[in-house]
Amino acid sequence: MKKILWCGVLLAATVGCSSSSSTDPNLEAWTREVRVIAPHQIGDREYEEVASLEEKVTITTMGEENAVTTAKENLRRRAAKLDADAVVIVACGQNVRPSETNSMRSMGPEVVCQGVAIRWKSN
Numbered sequence: 001m002k003k004i005l006w007c008g009v010l011l012a013a014t015v016g017c018s019s020s021s022s023t024d025p026n027l028e029a030w031t032r033e034v035r036v037i038a039p040h041q042i043g044d045r046e047y048e049e050v051a052s053l054e055e056k057v058t059i060t061t062m063g064e065e066n067a068v069t070t071a072k073e074n075l076r077r078r079a080a081k082l083d084a085d086a087v088v089i090v091a092c093g094q095n096v097r098p099s100e101t102n103s104m105r106s107m108g109p110e111v112v113c114q115g116v117a118i119r120w121k122s123n
Helices: 002-017 025-033 064-081
Strands: 035-037 047-058 086-093 110-120
Touching: 025 064, 035 064, 047 064, 064 086, 064 110
Parallel strands: 035 086
Antiparallel strands: 047 110, 086 110
16 A cells, blocks of 8 residues: 555656646746747748757647647747747648657657747847
8 A cells, every 4th residue: 555655646746847737837928929830921021040940749649730730839839938939830741851860760650840930020
C-alpha cells in the first residue's frame, strides 16, 4: 500500500511540475496575440524577421489536419516567447522535409511546419 501511495505522490508531483499544467498566464495572453499568417497576408507592411521556426508533430488517429493545427499552435507559442507579432507559415504538411535531419526515427508519419517569426516595424 505504501508503494502505491508513493507512486501516486510521485506521479502527482511530476504532473504538477510539467510545463503543460503550470503555464505562465502572460505567455498564454501573448500567444493569443500572435497571428499565424500566409506570406501574401503581409501586404506592404514592413517587418523584421525574429527567427526561423520549425515544428514536427506525429500524425495520430486524429489525422493530418489535427497535426497541422497542433504544429501551427506550437509555432505560435514559440513566436510569443520571442515577442513576435506573427508567424508567417512558409511550408506545412506531411511532404515537407525537416530543415535538419535527425538520426532518431519517427514513431510514425509526421507533419512538418516551417515558419518565420516576425515583428511589425513601427512607422
